[in-house]
Amino acid sequence: xxxxxxxxxxASAGIGKATAELLMKKGVIVYGASRSGGEQQKDELxxxxxxxxxxxxxxxxxxxxxxxxxxxxxxxxxxxxANAGNGIAGAIEETSIDEVRYQFxxxxxxxxxxxxxxxxxxxxxxxxxxxxxxxxxxxxxxxFQTFYSSVKAALMLFMxxxxxxxxxxxxxxxTILPGDTKTDxxxxxxxxxxxQNENSFYYxxxxxxxxRMERDEQNGMSAxxxxxxxxxxxxxxxxxxxxxxxxxxxxxxxxxxxxPTDWRLWIIAxxxx
Numbered sequence: 001x002x003x004x005x006x007x008x009x010x011a012s013a014g015i016g017k018a019t020a021e022l023l024m025k026k027g028v029i030v031y032g033a034s035r036s037g038g039e040q041q042k043d044e045l046x047x048x049x050x051x052x053x054x055x056x057x058x059x060x061x062x063x064x065x066x067x068x069x070x071x072x073x074x075x076x077x078x079x080x081x082a083n084a085g086n087g088i089a090g091a092i093e094e095t096s097i098d099e100v101r102y103q104f105x106x107x108x109x110x111x112x113x114x115x116x117x118x119x120x121x122x123x124x125x126x127x128x129x130x131x132x133x134x135x136x137x138x139x140x141x142x143x144f145q146t147f148y149s150s151v152k153a154a155l156m157l158f159m160x161x162x163x164x165x166x167x168x169x170x171x172x173x174x175t176i177l178p179g180d181t182k183t184d185x186x187x188x189x190x191x192x193x194x195x196q197n198e199n200s201f202y203y204x205x206x207x208x209x210x211x212r213m214e215r216d217e218q219n220g221m222s223a224x225x226x227x228x229x230x231x232x233x234x235x236x237x238x239x240x241x242x243x244x245x246x247x248x249x250x251x252x253x254x255x256x257x258x259x260p261t262d263w264r265l266w267i268i269a270x271x272x273x
Contacts, residue, residue, distance in 0.1 A: 002076070003027065003028070003029050003048075003074075004023075004027070004028045004078045004079070004234070004235075005028075005029050005031070005070060005074050005076060005077050005078050005079075006028055006029070006031065006077075006079045006081060007033060007066065007067070007070060007077060007079070007080045007081070007114075007118065008020055008030055008031065008032055008033060008080075008083060009033045009034070009055070009057050009081070009084035009111075009114055010034060010083040010085060010133075011030070011032030011033055011034050011038070011050070011052070012032070012035075012036050012037075012038055012052075013034075013184050014183030014184055014185055014223050015083060015178065015183060015223045015226050015227060016032070016034075016083040017032075018223035018224045018226070018227035019083065019230050019231060020032045021041075022224070022227050022231045023048065023231055023234065024041060024042075024043050024046070024048035024049060024050050025043050025045075025048060026046060026048060027046035027047055027048040028048050028234070029048065029051065030049065030050045030051065031051050032050050032051065032052045032053065033052075033053050033054075033055035033057075033066060033084075034052070034054070034055070035054065035055070036054070037052045037053065038052035039052065040052060053066050057082075057084045057106060057110030057113060058105055058106060058109070058110050058113070060113050060117070063113055063114055063117045064117055067118060067121065071121060076121075077121050077125075077128065078127075078128065078129065078234075079128065079129035079130070079131065079234050080114060080115060080118045080128075080129075080131070081131045081132075081230065081234075082110075082111040082115060082130070082131070082132045082133065083132075084106055084111070084114075085106060085107045085133070085185075086102075086103070086106050086107065086188065086189075086190070087103075087145065087148045087185060087188070087189045087190070088102060088103045088145075088147060088148065088189070088190045089144055089148075089190070089191050089192070089206070089210045090191055090192030090195035090202075090206065091200070091202035091206055092147075093202070094192055094194035094195055094197075094200060094202065095147060095192045095194070096192070096194075099147075099192050100147055103148060103151055104151050104154075107148075107151045107155065108154055108155060111132055111155060111158075112158070115130055115132075119166070119171070122169065122170075122171045123166075123171065126169065126170045127170045127171065128171045128172070129171070129173075129234060130159075130162065130166075130171065130172070130173045130174070131173075131174045131176060131230060131233060131234070131239070132159055132174075132175050132176070133178065133230075134153075134155045134156050134159075134176065135148075135152040135178060135179075136177050136178065136179040136244065136249055136253060137149045137152050138151075138152030138153040138154075138155065138156050138177065139153070139156075139177065139253055139256060139257075140252065140253075140256050140268060141153075142209075142213060142268070142272055143209050143269065143272050143273055144202070144205070144206045144209045144272075145209075145213065156175050156177075156242075159173050159174075159175040159241075160241070163241055172238070172239045173239075174233050174239040174241060174243060175241070175243070176226070176229065176230055176233075176243050176245065177242070177243065177249070177253070178221065178226045178245045178246075179220060179221065179244075179245065179248070179252070180213075180216040180217045180219070180220030180221065181220045181222070182218055182219070182220050182221065182222055182223070183217075183223050185217070186214050186217045186218060189210075189214075205273065208273075209273065212271065213272065221245065225245065225246070226245050229243055229245055
C-alpha cells in the first residue's frame with residue numbers, strides 16, 4: 001500500500017509542527033516546509049516520517065523545486081496543507097501600503113503560489129486534497145488587526161471558488177478556521193511602525209485591543225487540538241469544505257452569522273475596543 005504523502009507549509013512551529021507530528025504518527029510521510037528547515041524525524045511504530053525542506057512560500061522557484069522533488073521521489077502527492085502565515089497589528093490609518101503587502105504576501109499570495117504548484121499534479125492524478133489554515137478572525141473582524149482579518153477572509157473566499165473549479169477533477173478543498181490558539185504566533189506578531197508612537201491617537205486603544213487578543217491566545221486551544229481535525233481531514237475519504245475548530249468557536253461562528261451587523265460590531269468593539 002502506498003504511503004500518504006503530504007506537503008505542509010509553516011511546519012517548523014505551532015499548528016504546523018503539531019500537524020506534522022500527528023500525521024507522522026499516523027504513518028504519513030510529511031514534507032515539512034519552512035524557511036528554516038529542521039531535522040528529519042521517523043516514527044518507528046507507524047513508519048511515518050517528517051522530511052524537512054527549506055522552502056519560502058514567497059518564492060515560486062522554491063515551491064516548484066520542492067514539488068518536483070516529491071514527484072521525482074514518490075511519483076505522487078496526496079495533499080497540500082497551506083499553513084504558513086504571520087500577523088501584523090496596528091490602526092488602519094497608520095498602516096503603510098508596504099506593511100499591508102507584508103501581511104498579504106505570505107498569508108495569501110504564498111498560499112496561492114503553493115496551491116497553484118500542486119494543482120497540475122493533482123489534476124493529472126485525478127485526486128488530491130488542499131487544506132488551508134484560515135482563522136475565525138476572517139469571519140469575526142478584530143480591530144487593530146483588520147488586515148490580518150481581511151487576508152483570512154480573502155483566503156476563505158478563494159478556497160470556496162477553488163473548490164468549485166477543482167471538483168470535476170476529483171480534487172477536494174477544505175478551509176480550517178481555528179480560534180484563539182496558544183502558539184508562538186503571539187510572540188511573533190509584528191506591529192506597524194507608526195503604532196509604536198505613544199502620541200498616536202490610537203496608541204492606548206490599540207495596546208488594549210491587542211493585549212486582550214494576546215491573553216485570549218495564550219489561554220486558547222492547544223496547537224494539537226487544532227491539528228487533530230486537520231489530520232482527520234487528510235485521513236478521511238471525504239473532507240469538509242469548511243471546518244471551525246472547537247465547540248465554543250463553532251458557537252461564536254454561528255452566533256455571529258445570525259446577529260445583525262450593528263450588533264456584531266458593537267459586541268466586538270466592547271471586547272477589543
